[in-house]
Amino acid sequence: MRLALFVSGTGSNARTIIDRFQAHPEDGVEVVLLVSNKATAGALAMATERDVPTLVLARKDFYETEELLQDLASFRVDFIALAGFLWLVPAYLVQAFPQRILNIHPALLPAYGGRGMYGANVHRAVKEHGETESGITIHYVNEKYDEGNTVFQAAVRLDPEDTPEQIAERVLRLEHANYWRVLRRLAD
Ligand code: GRF
Numbered sequence: 001m002r003l004a005l006f007v008s009g010t011g012s013n014a015r016t017i018i019d020r021f022q023a024h025p026e027d028g029v030e031v032v033l034l035v036s037n038k039a040t041a042g043a044l045a046m047a048t049e050r051d052v053p054t055l056v057l058a059r060k061d062f063y064e065t066e067e068l069l070q071d072l073a074s075f076r077v078d079f080i081a082l083a084g085f086l087w088l089v090p091a092y093l094v095q096a097f098p099q100r101i102l103n104i105h106p107a108l109l110p111a112y113g114g115r116g117m118y119g120a121n122v123h124r125a126v127k128e129h130g131e132t133e134s135g136i137t138i139h140y141v142n143e144k145y146d147e148g149n150t151v152f153q154a155a156v157r158l159d160p161e162d163t164p165e166q167i168a169e170r171v172l173r174l175e176h177a178n179y180w181r182v183l184r185r186l187a188d
Pocket of ligand 1: 007009010011012013014083084085104105106118119172175
């Protein structure tokens with residue numbers, strides 16, 4: 001599997017995935033490109049340090065042209081994993097990679113998903129509703145936010161005293177432990 005990671009921020013999931021597959025070539029997954037929609041994303045330096053080529057997307061190019069498909073083809077990308085990527089994936093990209101784009105969402109979808117439900121917003125909402133558990137959902141990407149078929153879910157119990165930040169930490173730990181495993185399974 002020749003994987004491209006799409007990010008918007010810190011890229012701790014991307015880092016975990018790159019480190020895993022660089023250390024374990026026998027897994028059969030190579031991260032060949034990291035794509036960011038933000039020129040300031042910390043993930044760019046992280047990828048460069050690991051010799052993973054990077055690409056910064058401009059909104060206009062992403063939504064009004066299909067140039068990205070040529071870039072992905074030039075790196076022979078055959079699978080995409082969104083890891084904290086906040087832009088909606090346009091139809092041309094979904095159609096070019098049918099059942100070949102995954103996303104990770106920091107909650108148990110269909111709860112706490114959809115437009116505006118990302119990052120701290122998710123964990124605040126989970127807290128406000130007094131949930132006793134949260135978790136992660138890894139799903140295929142279609143043209144709507146958080147609606148493609150689920151591939152994997154894992155839950156974590158919450159303490160009533162947990163702050164949204166603590167919920168975020170627990171959930172992120174689950175993300176790091178599982179995203180690469182799911183990718184390895186799909187590569188098989
Ligand atoms: C993760 O919680 C991911 O599920 C969400 O955004 C966060 C990204 O974290 N979509 P990082 O950039 O991988 O550190």
